[in-house]
Amino acid sequence: MSGGATHDAHTSTPGRALLTTLSILREDLPEDQRRSAHRGRQGVSALSNRAGGDPSLLHLSSATTEALPNPLGSVVPGKLDTGRNSFHQFLCQKLGDSVAHDLLPRRLRILGHVAVLWLEPEAIPAKARIGQVVLEFDSKIRSVLRRTAPISGPFRQPAVELIAGDAHTETAFRENRCTFHLDPMKVMFSIGNKAERARMSQLGAGELVIDMFAGIGQFSIPMAVHAHPRLVHAIEWNPDAFHYLQQNIEANRVTHLVTPHLGDTGVLAPQIAQGNADRVLMGLIQGTTRYFKQALACLHTGGILHVHEIGPRHDAAGRTVELLERAAQDERRQVTLLATRTVKTFSPGWNHFVIDARIDEVTQN
Numbered sequence: 488m489s490g491g492a493t494h495d496a497h498t499s500t501p502g503r504a505l506l507t508t509l510s511i512l513r514e515d516l517p518e519d520q521r522r523s524a525h526r527g528r529q530g531v532s533a534l535s536n537r538a539g540g541d542p543s544l545l546h547l548s549s550a551t552t553e554a555l556p557n558p559l560g561s562v563v564p565g566k567l568d569t570g571r572n573s574f575h576q577f578l579c580q581k582l583g584d585s586v587a588h589d590l591l592p593r594r595l596r597i598l599g600h601v602a603v604l605w606l607e608p609e610a611i612p613a614k615a616r617i618g619q620v621v622l623e624f625d626s627k628i629r630s631v632l633r634r635t636a637p638i639s640g641p642f643r644q645p646a647v648e649l650i651a652g653d654a655h656t657e658t659a660f661r662e663n664r665c666t667f668h669l670d671p672m673k674v675m676f677s678i679g680n681k682a683e684r685a686r687m688s689q690l691g692a693g694e695l696v697i698d699m700f701a702g703i704g705q706f707s708i709p710m711a712v713h714a715h716p717r718l719v720h721a722i723e724w725n726p727d728a729f730h731y732l733q734q735n736i737e738a739n740r741v742t743h744l745v746t747p748h749l750g751d752t753g754v755l756a757p758q759i760a761q762g763n764a765d766r767v768l769m770g771l772i773q774g775t776t777r778y779f780k781q782a783l784a785c786l787h788t789g790g791i792l793h794v795h796e797i798g799p800r801h802d803a804a805g806r807t808v809e810l811l812e813r814a815a816q817d818e819r820r821q822v823t824l825l826a827t828r829t830v831k832t833f834s835p836g837w838n839h840f841v842i843d844a845r846i847d848e849v850t851q852n
Protein backbone atom coordinates (compact mmCIF):
# COMPACT_ATOMS: atom_id res chain seq x y z
CA MET A 488 0.00 0.00 0.00
CA SER A 489 1.37 3.41 -0.84
CA GLY A 490 0.73 6.58 1.11
CA GLY A 491 -2.72 7.88 1.74
CA ALA A 492 -4.17 11.18 0.63
CA THR A 493 -6.73 13.36 2.26
CA HIS A 494 -9.46 15.11 0.36
CA ASP A 495 -12.18 17.48 1.38
CA ALA A 496 -15.71 16.53 0.58
CA HIS A 497 -19.02 18.09 1.43
CA THR A 498 -22.08 16.63 2.98
CA SER A 499 -25.27 17.06 1.07
CA THR A 500 -27.94 18.83 2.96
CA PRO A 501 -30.69 20.39 0.93
CA GLY A 502 -30.03 24.09 1.27
CA ARG A 503 -26.89 23.56 3.35
CA ALA A 504 -23.33 22.44 2.69
CA LEU A 505 -21.12 21.09 5.44
CA LEU A 506 -17.47 20.27 5.17
CA THR A 507 -16.05 17.02 6.31
CA THR A 508 -12.93 15.01 5.66
CA LEU A 509 -12.78 12.25 3.13
CA SER A 510 -9.70 10.14 3.50
CA ILE A 511 -8.59 8.12 0.52
CA LEU A 512 -6.53 5.06 1.33
CA ARG A 513 -4.68 3.80 -1.68
CA GLU A 514 -3.71 0.27 -2.53
CA ASP A 515 -1.45 0.34 -5.52
CA LEU A 516 -0.69 -2.64 -7.66
CA PRO A 517 2.46 -4.52 -6.77
CA GLU A 518 5.20 -3.99 -9.27
CA ASP A 519 4.84 -7.28 -11.12
CA GLN A 520 1.14 -6.73 -11.65
CA ARG A 521 1.80 -3.19 -12.88
CA ARG A 522 4.29 -4.60 -15.36
CA SER A 523 1.77 -7.17 -16.45
CA ALA A 524 -0.92 -4.54 -16.84
CA HIS A 525 1.31 -2.37 -18.98
CA ARG A 526 3.27 -4.87 -20.97
CA GLY A 527 3.51 -3.88 -24.55
CA ARG A 528 2.60 -7.24 -26.04
CA GLN A 529 -1.00 -6.94 -24.94
CA GLY A 530 -1.47 -3.33 -23.95
CA VAL A 531 -3.44 -1.93 -21.09
CA SER A 532 -6.79 -1.92 -22.81
CA ALA A 533 -6.38 -5.47 -24.03
CA LEU A 534 -5.71 -6.69 -20.52
CA SER A 535 -8.49 -4.58 -19.16
CA ASN A 536 -10.92 -5.97 -21.69
CA ARG A 537 -9.90 -9.56 -21.19
CA ALA A 538 -10.04 -9.24 -17.46
CA GLY A 539 -13.26 -7.35 -17.91
CA GLY A 540 -12.52 -5.66 -14.63
CA ASP A 541 -13.08 -8.93 -12.86
CA PRO A 542 -11.76 -8.30 -9.37
CA SER A 543 -11.01 -11.93 -8.87
CA LEU A 544 -8.60 -11.79 -11.81
CA LEU A 545 -6.74 -8.75 -10.66
CA HIS A 546 -6.81 -8.60 -6.92
CA LEU A 547 -3.56 -9.24 -5.20
CA SER A 548 -3.96 -9.89 -1.56
CA SER A 549 -2.42 -12.97 -0.07
CA ALA A 550 -4.56 -14.66 2.50
CA THR A 551 -3.98 -17.75 4.52
CA THR A 552 -6.63 -20.28 5.40
CA GLU A 553 -7.03 -22.55 8.32
CA ALA A 554 -7.33 -26.26 7.70
CA LEU A 555 -10.92 -27.40 7.46
CA PRO A 556 -12.00 -30.96 6.88
CA ASN A 557 -14.40 -31.26 3.96
CA PRO A 558 -16.59 -34.07 2.75
CA LEU A 559 -14.10 -35.02 0.07
CA GLY A 560 -11.21 -35.80 2.37
CA SER A 561 -8.42 -34.11 4.24
CA VAL A 562 -7.41 -30.52 3.64
CA VAL A 563 -4.04 -29.19 4.66
CA PRO A 564 -3.51 -25.56 5.64
CA GLY A 565 -2.50 -23.45 2.70
CA LYS A 566 -2.78 -20.06 1.10
CA LEU A 567 -5.81 -18.64 -0.66
CA ASP A 568 -3.55 -16.81 -3.02
CA THR A 569 -0.21 -18.32 -3.90
CA GLY A 570 3.07 -16.50 -3.86
CA ARG A 571 3.45 -15.68 -7.52
CA ASN A 572 7.08 -16.64 -7.95
CA SER A 573 6.86 -20.06 -6.41
CA PHE A 574 3.79 -20.99 -8.44
CA HIS A 575 5.16 -19.69 -11.73
CA GLN A 576 8.52 -21.35 -11.16
CA PHE A 577 6.79 -24.61 -10.35
CA LEU A 578 4.82 -24.51 -13.61
CA CYS A 579 7.91 -23.60 -15.66
CA GLN A 580 9.90 -26.41 -14.14
CA LYS A 581 7.20 -29.04 -14.58
CA LEU A 582 6.11 -28.04 -18.08
CA GLY A 583 9.60 -27.44 -19.46
CA ASP A 584 9.51 -25.80 -22.86
CA SER A 585 6.15 -27.24 -23.87
CA VAL A 586 4.44 -23.92 -23.09
CA ALA A 587 6.12 -20.49 -23.38
CA HIS A 588 6.94 -19.44 -19.83
CA ASP A 589 5.58 -15.93 -20.16
CA LEU A 590 2.18 -17.40 -21.04
CA LEU A 591 1.95 -19.40 -17.84
CA PRO A 592 -0.21 -18.00 -15.01
CA ARG A 593 1.51 -16.35 -12.06
CA ARG A 594 -1.38 -16.42 -9.66
CA LEU A 595 -3.50 -19.18 -8.26
CA ARG A 596 -6.50 -18.73 -5.97
CA ILE A 597 -7.26 -21.67 -3.73
CA LEU A 598 -10.68 -21.99 -2.10
CA GLY A 599 -10.79 -25.18 -0.05
CA HIS A 600 -9.71 -27.95 -2.43
CA VAL A 601 -10.48 -25.91 -5.57
CA ALA A 602 -7.81 -23.92 -7.43
CA VAL A 603 -8.91 -21.15 -9.78
CA LEU A 604 -6.71 -19.56 -12.44
CA TRP A 605 -6.88 -17.40 -15.54
CA LEU A 606 -5.03 -18.45 -18.68
CA GLU A 607 -3.74 -16.27 -21.46
CA PRO A 608 -5.61 -17.10 -24.68
CA GLU A 609 -2.41 -18.51 -26.19
CA ALA A 610 -2.08 -20.93 -23.27
CA ILE A 611 -5.61 -22.32 -23.53
CA PRO A 612 -4.66 -25.19 -25.90
CA ALA A 613 -2.37 -26.45 -23.12
CA LYS A 614 -5.02 -26.09 -20.39
CA ALA A 615 -5.32 -29.82 -19.61
CA ARG A 616 -1.55 -30.18 -19.18
CA ILE A 617 -1.35 -27.03 -17.06
CA GLY A 618 -4.29 -28.22 -14.95
CA GLN A 619 -2.59 -31.55 -14.26
CA VAL A 620 0.55 -29.77 -13.08
CA VAL A 621 -1.51 -27.46 -10.84
CA LEU A 622 -2.92 -30.56 -9.14
CA GLU A 623 0.64 -31.40 -8.11
CA PHE A 624 1.37 -27.91 -6.77
CA ASP A 625 -0.38 -28.33 -3.43
CA SER A 626 -1.64 -31.55 -1.91
CA LYS A 627 -4.96 -29.98 -0.98
CA ILE A 628 -5.84 -29.10 -4.58
CA ARG A 629 -8.16 -31.63 -6.13
CA SER A 630 -10.00 -29.54 -8.74
CA VAL A 631 -8.63 -26.93 -11.10
CA LEU A 632 -10.92 -24.32 -12.66
CA ARG A 633 -10.14 -21.86 -15.42
CA ARG A 634 -11.99 -18.56 -15.55
CA THR A 635 -13.51 -18.18 -19.00
CA ALA A 636 -15.12 -14.75 -18.60
CA PRO A 637 -15.56 -12.05 -15.99
CA ILE A 638 -18.17 -12.44 -13.27
CA SER A 639 -21.35 -10.93 -14.63
CA GLY A 640 -25.13 -10.94 -14.62
CA PRO A 641 -27.61 -10.11 -11.88
CA PHE A 642 -26.58 -13.18 -9.85
CA ARG A 643 -22.86 -12.41 -10.20
CA GLN A 644 -22.10 -15.97 -11.20
CA PRO A 645 -18.55 -16.94 -12.15
CA ALA A 646 -17.85 -18.28 -15.64
CA VAL A 647 -15.43 -21.16 -15.15
CA GLU A 648 -14.60 -24.56 -16.59
CA LEU A 649 -13.01 -27.58 -14.99
CA ILE A 650 -9.62 -28.21 -16.60
CA ALA A 651 -8.31 -30.94 -14.29
CA GLY A 652 -9.26 -33.10 -11.35
CA ASP A 653 -12.46 -33.77 -9.46
CA ALA A 654 -15.72 -32.46 -10.91
CA HIS A 655 -17.12 -32.19 -7.39
CA THR A 656 -16.20 -28.59 -6.60
CA GLU A 657 -18.30 -27.89 -3.52
CA THR A 658 -15.79 -27.06 -0.81
CA ALA A 659 -15.13 -25.16 2.41
CA PHE A 660 -12.37 -23.07 3.97
CA ARG A 661 -11.78 -20.83 6.95
CA GLU A 662 -10.82 -17.17 7.09
CA ASN A 663 -10.67 -14.99 10.20
CA ARG A 664 -12.16 -17.78 12.30
CA CYS A 665 -15.20 -17.98 9.99
CA THR A 666 -16.15 -21.01 7.92
CA PHE A 667 -17.28 -20.50 4.34
CA HIS A 668 -18.92 -23.27 2.34
CA LEU A 669 -19.31 -22.62 -1.38
CA ASP A 670 -19.02 -24.04 -4.85
CA PRO A 671 -16.66 -21.81 -6.89
CA MET A 672 -18.33 -23.17 -10.04
CA LYS A 673 -21.59 -21.52 -8.95
CA VAL A 674 -20.89 -18.56 -6.66
CA MET A 675 -18.28 -15.84 -6.40
CA PHE A 676 -15.88 -15.20 -3.53
CA SER A 677 -13.43 -12.35 -3.98
CA ILE A 678 -10.22 -13.02 -2.12
CA GLY A 679 -9.22 -9.38 -2.69
CA ASN A 680 -12.01 -8.20 -0.34
CA LYS A 681 -10.32 -9.86 2.62
CA ALA A 682 -9.44 -6.62 4.41
CA GLU A 683 -12.99 -5.35 4.02
CA ARG A 684 -14.37 -8.59 5.43
CA ALA A 685 -12.03 -8.13 8.39
CA ARG A 686 -13.21 -4.53 8.82
CA MET A 687 -16.84 -5.61 8.80
CA SER A 688 -16.02 -8.12 11.54
CA GLN A 689 -15.27 -5.17 13.83
CA LEU A 690 -18.46 -3.18 13.16
CA GLY A 691 -22.10 -3.56 14.08
CA ALA A 692 -21.98 -4.49 17.79
CA GLY A 693 -25.52 -4.41 19.19
CA GLU A 694 -26.91 -3.04 15.92
CA LEU A 695 -29.72 -3.88 13.54
CA VAL A 696 -27.91 -4.40 10.23
CA ILE A 697 -29.20 -4.90 6.69
CA ASP A 698 -26.79 -6.72 4.35
CA MET A 699 -28.48 -5.85 1.05
CA PHE A 700 -26.30 -8.03 -1.20
CA ALA A 701 -25.33 -10.83 1.14
CA GLY A 702 -23.83 -13.38 -1.28
CA ILE A 703 -22.74 -16.40 0.77
CA GLY A 704 -22.39 -14.23 3.87
CA GLN A 705 -19.00 -12.65 3.14
CA PHE A 706 -19.82 -9.68 5.41
CA SER A 707 -22.74 -10.96 7.52
CA ILE A 708 -20.85 -13.97 8.85
CA PRO A 709 -17.67 -12.18 10.10
CA MET A 710 -19.82 -9.42 11.61
CA ALA A 711 -21.98 -11.95 13.44
CA VAL A 712 -19.06 -14.11 14.56
CA HIS A 713 -16.89 -11.29 15.86
CA ALA A 714 -18.97 -8.14 16.50
CA HIS A 715 -22.18 -9.63 17.92
CA PRO A 716 -24.79 -7.42 16.24
CA ARG A 717 -28.36 -7.42 17.55
CA LEU A 718 -29.47 -8.91 14.22
CA VAL A 719 -28.24 -8.95 10.64
CA HIS A 720 -30.83 -9.38 7.89
CA ALA A 721 -28.91 -10.93 5.00
CA ILE A 722 -30.72 -10.55 1.66
CA GLU A 723 -29.77 -12.51 -1.45
CA TRP A 724 -31.66 -13.41 -4.63
CA ASN A 725 -29.31 -15.94 -6.23
CA PRO A 726 -30.64 -19.35 -5.08
CA ASP A 727 -27.16 -20.90 -5.17
CA ALA A 728 -25.63 -18.12 -3.08
CA PHE A 729 -28.64 -18.24 -0.74
CA HIS A 730 -28.13 -21.98 -0.23
CA TYR A 731 -24.53 -21.38 0.93
CA LEU A 732 -25.58 -18.32 2.95
CA GLN A 733 -27.94 -20.54 4.94
CA GLN A 734 -25.30 -23.23 5.29
CA ASN A 735 -22.70 -20.72 6.46
CA ILE A 736 -25.04 -19.20 9.03
CA GLU A 737 -25.51 -22.65 10.51
CA ALA A 738 -21.87 -23.72 10.20
CA ASN A 739 -20.78 -20.61 12.09
CA ARG A 740 -23.50 -21.06 14.73
CA VAL A 741 -24.96 -17.60 14.23
CA THR A 742 -28.57 -18.52 13.46
CA HIS A 743 -29.67 -16.24 16.31
CA LEU A 744 -27.69 -13.31 14.85
CA VAL A 745 -28.24 -13.60 11.08
CA THR A 746 -31.60 -14.05 9.35
CA PRO A 747 -31.35 -14.95 5.65
CA HIS A 748 -33.96 -13.68 3.16
CA LEU A 749 -34.30 -14.95 -0.40
CA GLY A 750 -35.51 -12.27 -2.80
CA ASP A 751 -34.99 -8.86 -4.36
CA THR A 752 -33.34 -6.49 -1.92
CA GLY A 753 -35.00 -3.56 -3.67
CA VAL A 754 -38.31 -4.85 -2.34
CA LEU A 755 -37.28 -6.68 0.81
CA ALA A 756 -34.75 -4.35 2.44
CA PRO A 757 -37.09 -1.41 3.18
CA GLN A 758 -39.90 -3.78 4.21
CA ILE A 759 -37.67 -5.59 6.68
CA ALA A 760 -35.89 -2.55 8.10
CA GLN A 761 -38.92 -0.27 8.42
CA GLY A 762 -36.53 2.66 8.80
CA ASN A 763 -35.01 1.17 11.95
CA ALA A 764 -31.64 -0.07 10.65
CA ASP A 765 -28.48 1.19 12.31
CA ARG A 766 -26.27 0.08 9.44
CA VAL A 767 -26.74 -0.93 5.80
CA LEU A 768 -24.13 -2.84 3.78
CA MET A 769 -24.23 -2.40 0.00
CA GLY A 770 -21.68 -5.03 -1.02
CA LEU A 771 -22.32 -4.96 -4.75
CA ILE A 772 -20.40 -3.24 -7.49
CA GLN A 773 -21.58 -2.14 -10.92
CA GLY A 774 -25.17 -1.42 -10.01
CA THR A 775 -25.16 -0.35 -6.36
CA THR A 776 -26.37 3.17 -7.07
CA ARG A 777 -29.69 1.83 -8.38
CA TYR A 778 -30.58 0.85 -4.81
CA PHE A 779 -29.83 4.11 -2.99
CA LYS A 780 -33.49 5.00 -2.45
CA GLN A 781 -34.17 1.65 -0.76
CA ALA A 782 -30.96 1.77 1.29
CA LEU A 783 -31.81 5.24 2.58
CA ALA A 784 -35.30 4.08 3.49
CA CYS A 785 -33.80 1.36 5.70
CA LEU A 786 -31.83 3.70 7.95
CA HIS A 787 -32.93 5.74 10.94
CA THR A 788 -31.39 9.16 11.36
CA GLY A 789 -27.73 8.78 12.25
CA GLY A 790 -27.53 5.36 10.59
CA ILE A 791 -24.44 4.27 8.68
CA LEU A 792 -24.26 3.27 5.03
CA HIS A 793 -21.39 1.34 3.38
CA VAL A 794 -21.49 1.71 -0.39
CA HIS A 795 -19.24 -0.37 -2.66
CA GLU A 796 -18.61 0.68 -6.25
CA ILE A 797 -15.86 1.03 -8.80
CA GLY A 798 -14.45 4.16 -10.40
CA PRO A 799 -11.44 5.58 -12.22
CA ARG A 800 -8.48 5.72 -9.87
CA HIS A 801 -8.02 9.52 -10.08
CA ASP A 802 -11.52 10.09 -8.66
CA ALA A 803 -12.89 6.67 -7.82
CA ALA A 804 -15.77 7.70 -5.58
CA GLY A 805 -16.70 11.02 -7.18
CA ARG A 806 -19.62 9.94 -9.34
CA THR A 807 -21.04 7.60 -6.69
CA VAL A 808 -20.95 10.32 -4.02
CA GLU A 809 -22.75 12.65 -6.42
CA LEU A 810 -25.49 10.06 -7.03
CA LEU A 811 -25.82 9.32 -3.31
CA GLU A 812 -26.21 12.99 -2.52
CA ARG A 813 -28.82 13.38 -5.23
CA ALA A 814 -30.78 10.37 -3.97
CA ALA A 815 -30.57 11.71 -0.43
CA GLN A 816 -31.90 15.08 -1.50
CA ASP A 817 -34.86 13.39 -3.17
CA GLU A 818 -35.60 11.53 0.07
CA ARG A 819 -34.98 14.62 2.23
CA ARG A 820 -32.00 12.96 3.85
CA GLN A 821 -28.56 14.38 4.60
CA VAL A 822 -25.31 12.58 3.79
CA THR A 823 -22.15 13.04 5.84
CA LEU A 824 -19.19 11.34 4.22
CA LEU A 825 -17.06 9.64 6.84
CA ALA A 826 -14.44 7.89 4.73
CA THR A 827 -13.69 6.40 1.38
CA ARG A 828 -11.38 3.38 1.21
CA THR A 829 -9.90 1.51 -1.67
CA VAL A 830 -10.84 -2.15 -1.37
CA LYS A 831 -8.68 -3.34 -4.25
CA THR A 832 -7.55 -2.61 -7.76
CA PHE A 833 -10.39 -3.55 -10.07
CA SER A 834 -8.68 -3.24 -13.43
CA PRO A 835 -5.82 -1.07 -14.69
CA GLY A 836 -6.71 2.49 -13.73
CA TRP A 837 -9.90 1.48 -11.89
CA ASN A 838 -10.44 0.82 -8.20
CA HIS A 839 -13.08 -0.90 -6.16
CA PHE A 840 -13.82 1.44 -3.24
CA VAL A 841 -16.19 1.62 -0.30
CA ILE A 842 -17.78 4.80 1.01
CA ASP A 843 -18.82 5.07 4.65
CA ALA A 844 -21.52 7.68 5.17
CA ARG A 845 -23.82 8.79 7.96
CA ILE A 846 -27.41 9.41 6.95
CA ASP A 847 -29.59 11.89 8.82
CA GLU A 848 -32.98 13.43 8.40
CA VAL A 849 -32.89 16.91 6.97
CA THR A 850 -33.16 19.35 9.84
CA GLN A 851 -35.80 22.03 9.31
CA ASN A 852 -34.67 25.61 9.87
Ligand SMILES: C[S@@+](CC[C@H](N)C(=O)[O-])C[C@H]1O[C@@H](n2cnc3c(N)ncnc32)[C@H](O)[C@@H]1O
Binds near residue numbers: 705769
Ligand atom coordinates in the same frame (compact mmCIF):
# COMPACT_ATOMS: atom_id res chain seq x y z
C1 LIG B 1 -20.81 -9.32 -5.87
S1 LIG B 1 -21.72 -10.35 -4.75
C2 LIG B 1 -21.00 -9.73 -3.28
C3 LIG B 1 -21.22 -10.51 -2.04
C4 LIG B 1 -20.66 -9.83 -0.80
N1 LIG B 1 -21.51 -8.71 -0.43
C5 LIG B 1 -19.24 -9.35 -1.01
O1 LIG B 1 -19.06 -8.13 -1.18
O2 LIG B 1 -18.31 -10.14 -1.03
C6 LIG B 1 -23.25 -9.49 -4.84
C7 LIG B 1 -24.44 -10.38 -4.51
O3 LIG B 1 -25.61 -9.56 -4.55
C8 LIG B 1 -26.65 -10.30 -5.11
N2 LIG B 1 -27.65 -9.36 -5.64
C9 LIG B 1 -27.50 -8.47 -6.66
N3 LIG B 1 -28.64 -7.77 -6.83
C10 LIG B 1 -29.52 -8.22 -5.89
C11 LIG B 1 -30.87 -7.88 -5.57
N4 LIG B 1 -31.53 -6.93 -6.25
N5 LIG B 1 -31.47 -8.52 -4.55
C12 LIG B 1 -30.81 -9.48 -3.84
N6 LIG B 1 -29.53 -9.86 -4.11
C13 LIG B 1 -28.90 -9.22 -5.12
C14 LIG B 1 -25.98 -11.16 -6.18
O4 LIG B 1 -26.76 -12.30 -6.47
C15 LIG B 1 -24.65 -11.49 -5.52
O5 LIG B 1 -24.70 -12.73 -4.84
